[in-house]
Amino acid sequence: MSENNSVVTENLVKQFGGQATEFAGEISVMIAVEKFADAARAIHDEFKFDLMSSMTAVDYWPEENPRFHLVYRFTSIANRQSLNVRVPIAAYAPTAPTLETIYHNANWQEREVFDMFGIQFLGHSDMRRILMPHDWEGHPLRKDYPLGYEEPQFSFNFDEIDVRKPYAKNRRGE
Amino acid sequence: MAQIEEVTLDGMTHLVSDRALQGETMLLNMGPQHPSTHGVLRLLLELDGETVLAAIPDIGFLHTGVEKNMEAKTYQKAEVMTDRLDYMNTVGNNLAYCLAVEKLIGLDVPLRAQALRVILAELKRISSHMVWLGTSALDLAAMSDFMYCFREREMILDILELVSGQRMMTTYIRPGGVWRDVPVEFEAAVRNLLKILPNRIDQYESLLTKNPLFIDRTVGIGKISAEDAVNWGLTGATLRGSGVNYDLRKFAPYSGYEQYDFEVPVRIEGDVRARYLVRIAEMRQSIRIIQQALDKLPMGPVRSNNYKFVPPPRSEIGNSMEALIHHFKYWTEGFNAPKGSVYSAVESPRGELGVYLESDGGPKPFRVHFRTPSFDNLQVLPVLAKGFLVADLVAIIGSVDIVLGDIDR
Amino acid sequence: MGLEQKLGNMGVVTARLEDLVNWSRTNAMWPMLFGLACCAIEMMSAQAANYDMSRFGMELMRPSPRQSDLMIVAGRVSRKMAPVLRRLYDQMPDPKWVIAMGDCASCGGVFNNYAVVQGVDEVVPVDVYVAGCPPRPEALIHGVITLHEKVRREKMKDWA
Numbered sequence: 001m002s003e004n005n006s007v008v009t010e011n012l013v014k015q016f017g018g019q020a021t022e023f024a025g026e027i028s029v030m031i032a033v034e035k036f037a038d039a040a041r042a043i044h045d046e047f048k049f050d051l052m053s054s055m056t057a058v059d060y061w062p063e064e065n066p067r068f069h070l071v072y073r074f075t076s077i078a079n080r081q082s083l084n085v086r087v088p089i090a091a092y093a094p095t096a097p098t099l100e101t102i103y104h105n106a107n108w109q110e111r112e113v114f115d116m117f118g119i120q121f122l123g124h125s126d127m128r129r130i131l132m133p134h135d136w137e138g139h140p141l142r143k144d145y146p147l148g149y150e151e152p153q154f155s156f157n158f159d160e161i162d163v164r165k166p167y168a169k170n171r172r173g174e
Numbered sequence: 175m176a177q178i179e180e181v182t183l184d185g186m187t188h189l190v191s192d193r194a195l196q197g198e199t200m201l202l203n204m205g206p207q208h209p210s211t212h213g214v215l216r217l218l219l220e221l222d223g224e225t226v227l228a229a230i231p232d233i234g235f236l237h238t239g240v241e242k243n244m245e246a247k248t249y250q251k252a253e254v255m256t257d258r259l260d261y262m263n264t265v266g267n268n269l270a271y272c273l274a275v276e277k278l279i280g281l282d283v284p285l286r287a288q289a290l291r292v293i294l295a296e297l298k299r300i301s302s303h304m305v306w307l308g309t310s311a312l313d314l315a316a317m318s319d320f321m322y323c324f325r326e327r328e329m330i331l332d333i334l335e336l337v338s339g340q341r342m343m344t345t346y347i348r349p350g351g352v353w354r355d356v357p358v359e360f361e362a363a364v365r366n367l368l369k370i371l372p373n374r375i376d377q378y379e380s381l382l383t384k385n386p387l388f389i390d391r392t393v394g395i396g397k398i399s400a401e402d403a404v405n406w407g408l409t410g411a412t413l414r415g416s417g418v419n420y421d422l423r424k425f426a427p428y429s430g431y432e433q434y435d436f437e438v439p440v441r442i443e444g445d446v447r448a449r450y451l452v453r454i455a456e457m458r459q460s461i462r463i464i465q466q467a468l469d470k471l472p473m474g475p476v477r478s479n480n481y482k483f484v485p486p487p488r489s490e491i492g493n494s495m496e497a498l499i500h501h502f503k504y505w506t507e508g509f510n511a512p513k514g515s516v517y518s519a520v521e522s523p524r525g526e527l528g529v530y531l532e533s534d535g536g537p538k539p540f541r542v543h544f545r546t547p548s549f550d551n552l553q554v555l556p557v558l559a560k561g562f563l564v565a566d567l568v569a570i571i572g573s574v575d576i577v578l579g580d581i582d583r
Numbered sequence: 584m585g586l587e588q589k590l591g592n593m594g595v596v597t598a599r600l601e602d603l604v605n606w607s608r609t610n611a612m613w614p615m616l617f618g619l620a621c622c623a624i625e626m627m628s629a630q631a632a633n634y635d636m637s638r639f640g641m642e643l644m645r646p647s648p649r650q651s652d653l654m655i656v657a658g659r660v661s662r663k664m665a666p667v668l669r670r671l672y673d674q675m676p677d678p679k680w681v682i683a684m685g686d687c688a689s690c691g692g693v694f695n696n697y698a699v700v701q702g703v704d705e706v707v708p709v710d711v712y713v714a715g716c717p718p719r720p721e722a723l724i725h726g727v728i729t730l731h732e733k734v735r736r737e738k739m740k741d742w743a
Contacts, residue, residue: 023514024277050404051420054517054528054545071530073517073545077404077420084517105407105550112549131234131582132698133663140697141242148239148697149246168669168706206667209616209646213623214664235664236620239698255693261621305624324631331628342621342717579620582661 008047008083015042028084036087037097044102049074049083052103055110057089057117061143067091068119089119098123116141199227206235210313210568213578215552219564226567229559231552236582244542248508249275250349252539257343259544260580262305265298265334266522268347270544273428274518274529275349279511281483286474287351288430292467293364294337294346295429295520296460300371301330302523303457307378310450310572314391319378326374333363350484351477364468371461379454392447396558396570399444406557407550410525411456412574415449417442422521434466446573453575456523483509508537515541524548524575548580601739608652608678609731611640615651615675617668619658622685622717626657629720639727648674653730655723656707659687660700672707678742680734682726683709686716 009020009027016039018031031039043049053073060067066088074083089096098121099106110121111130118139121127129136138145153161204217211217214235220228240259244252256267269291276283308323331341337356338346346353382388398408403416413420421438423431439455441448478484485504486497503509511533519528525547534540551574558574559567618626630636630644645651648671660668672681683703686692689712691701700706710733713726 024280024516026516028515050401051409052407053519053526054530054543056530056541056543056545058515058532058541071515071543073528073530077418077425080425082426103407104405105553108549108553129234131237133234140239145242146697147242147246147695149695150691150701152695165702166705168704168708206664207617207646207671209644214619235661235667236659237661237663237698238659238694239696240694243694243696258621258693261624305627309627321632324628325633328628328631328633341719342624 008081011047012039012043015039026082026084028086030086030088033087033089033096037099039085040097040099040102043074043083043085047076047083048079049076049081051075051077052099052105052109053082055106055113057113057119057141059117059141059143061091065090065092068094068117070096070113070119094119095122097121100124115139118142211571212309212576215571215576215578215581217555217567219567221564224563224565226559226562226564229556229567231555233552233578233581236578238579238583240583241542241544244539246538248537249511249539250504250508252542253348254343254345256544257345258579259583260522260524260527260546260548260577261342262302262577263298263522263524263527264343265294265347266520266527268345269295269429270518270520270522270527270529271531272347272349273520274516274531275511277516277518278514278531278533279349279483279509281350281480282478283351283429284475284478285430285472287476289467289471290352290356290476291347291429292431292434293464293471294334294344296464296467297330297333297364299523300457300460301327303453304330306453306523306572306575310569310575311382313568313572314388316381316388319381322374322378326371329367333360333367336360336363348477348484350480351475353477355476361468361471364464368461368465368468372458375454375457383451383454389447391566391569392450392573393443393445395446395562395566396573397444398554398558402557403444403554406554408525408554409547410521410523410551410575411449411452412525412551412554414438414440415452416444422519422526426519428518428520431463433470434463436463436466446569449573449575453523510535510537511539519545522547524577524580525551544583546580546583548576548578552576552581601737602735604742605735605737609734612653612680612731612734613643613645613651614641614653614655615648615671616644616646617654617656617671619656619660619664620687622657622688625717625720626655626684626723629723634720634724636724636727639724639731641727648672649676651675652678653680653682654707655682655684656688656703656709657684659692659694660703660706661698662700665700665706668703669706680710680730681707682711682713682730684713684723684726685718686714688712689714692716 009029012029013020016031016035018029020027020029053075055072058069068089070087072085096119098110110124113119114127115129115131116139200221202219202221204219206214206216216232218230219226240255244255253271256271257264259267304323304327308320311319334344335341338344398416400417403413404418419438419440424438436459439452441452481500486500490497491501513533513535515532517528517530519526527547528545530543531539532541558570683689688703691699711726711730713722715722
């Protein structure tokens with residue numbers, strides 16, 4: 001499987017630039033964001049990778065350039081191959097082209113990346129939050145967003161935390 | 175009209191047609207609390223009489239922030255959270271995460287542990303399909319199947335409790351192998367279960383498969399073609415019901431699956447009944463796999479002996495100084511993984527469950543992402559349900575087999 | 584005492600009003616289907632044939648809040664779901680009780696982060712907490728019986 005894969009990665013690197021790295025027996029190709037829309041079209045049509053298995057993003061704060069890496073994984077069912085692609089995105093321009101017209105399941109995946117990281121996808125039909133409430137502020141999976149950890153109540157600080165905890169009342173106010 | 179916009183539409187105005195906003199067609203909220211949505215799923219339906227014109231899913235009511243929470247814990251302590259994602263397939267979630275960790279750090283797994291992993295994963299697959307059958311049949315008003323399926327499921331949960339002490343969230347599969355060896359009653363209990371299961375599956379089928387009411391309600395409903403299914407990213411029984419033979423146990427075998435002889439059931443019609451038949455056939459194939467794995471179960475250790483990544487046995491701590499130091503460092507600091515990223519996937523009852531794990535050289539995962547099958551499987555619901563009745567929508571949701579913990583993570 | 588001796592032969596029983604009303608409330612308490620996550624599966628197991636809950640009169644799980652007395656919050660409540668939960672609680676008619684099933688509903692459970700409400704008693708007032716992750720069906724039934732005992736002890740001046 002990795003012999004076929006290296007042919008595909010060589011072709012990709014030749015056509016669209018970028019570098020290929022290997023870790024734990026798998027090859028990832030890094031492609032610049034400007035060439036990525038054409039590369040995705042080629043991956044689907046020419047190289048016949050018809051299933052987009054997974055799409056996600058990683059935040060490398062406090063590095064500014066690149067701050068995010070978009071990570072894609074494409075699978076070709078007929079040829080029994082998989083391909084990993086990484087797209088670096090800078091902090092001052094967090095945008096990327098949408099793959100919605102090529103792979104339809106990118107619709108929700110890109111909405112989730114927008115919700116969690118704040119990366120806008122240009123050309124998307126419905127760019128709004130999907131997992132958080134629609135009026136939430138902030139993008140939770142960024143590294144500068146706090147975890148929201150609440151201090152647990154042990155016996156020595158039980159009363160102090162009890163005072164601050166908002167208990168609910170029922171309708172009659174008890 | 176302005177009042178309807180504020181309360182129900184929540185920013186989704188651009189997705190419903192103008193006819194709805196003017197009041198010609200009805201907007202109905204199949205809300206987060208509903209007996210047939212299999213979890214907290216909100217569907218905004220646009221109805222013309224009883225016919226569904228658009229079904230827009232609104233998810234996120236069970237969002238738990240697992241991915242961010244796992245970044246704050248070490249690798250072995252974060253595994254506890256993986257159980258709670260797809261709570262019908264807890265063993266499979268552990269397996270996917272452990273395979274990713276082992277690929278990242280380059281750890282070997284002994285053969286006995288691999289066989290035990292296969293047995294437990296297939297048992298959990300059967301139990302998940304039983305819950306699917308029970309709840310989908312309950313939605314179509316066949317209540318006896320619900321009671322029958324849960325009766326057998328109790329037997330499977332008893333076996334899991336025998337092995338790990340917990341019925342559902344076992345965390346039995348750990349990086350390097352499994353937690354500890356199975357007790358002596360395990361083999362007899364599993365063989366007893368395998369003896370009666372084929373008969374019981376026949377019993378479930380006899381109620382539904384040739385029933386004219388069931389056939390009327392499921393044939394021709396919710397069809398999708400093969401290329402559309404692949405383009406929408408469907409995996410699992412939803413894809414195999416449309417004719418595409420993609421099963422990760424055969425595509426990229428893991429944990430010793432290549433040595434077992436089993437078939438992958440595929441049907442071409444693409445409707446609700448095809449997916450039902452595929453899952454029933456999968457239950458029978460799982461019984462075959464467990465039978466072979468149990469017959470070939472090799473003797474040997476059940477966890478790797480690389481004590482940098484696996485805690486040493488308690489008996490050695492009193493005798494050897496290195497074991498004590500390994501034990502201390504393992505439980506306080508955790509082990510350091512090399513810098514890099516991996517992706518590893520398993521076949522869950524719902525489809526391809528993948529884990530993307532990236533490490534920056536420290537003891538905590540830098541980024542964990544779960545590629546969950548129900549997330550992509552639910553995306554296709556508006557396409558499947560268009561033009562059918564509301565009652566068919568219930569059958570379609572049942573056949574896609576979603577678990578909201580999987581979707582919302 | 585004397586009244587019962589005289590009336591006992593005619594097939595009449597006397598008791599306090601409090602006892603009678605509390606007894607009738609416990610014997611047919613209808614739960615509302617509020618299964619959110621993994622605890623919902625154990626709730627369904629408790630409903631099924633092995634650990635039958637219909638022997639307590641609870642086989643009818645009403646999906647509608649208007650027809651139920653008991654809300655078993657089974658599973659983790661996320662921030663998006665909390666207003667929905669409160670609205671459903673307000674729609675239930677009195678008398679109503681709440682069981683917080685599982686660790687996530689009692690105190691936030693394994694998840695201590697931005698997305699999960701740390702204990703459902705921040706949203707609705709809770710009567711019984713059942714611990715476990717997920718609690719066994721027998722533990723849930725023990726919680727239900729504890730609630731029954733609590734209802735039996737209610738006094739007339741506290742009634743809705």
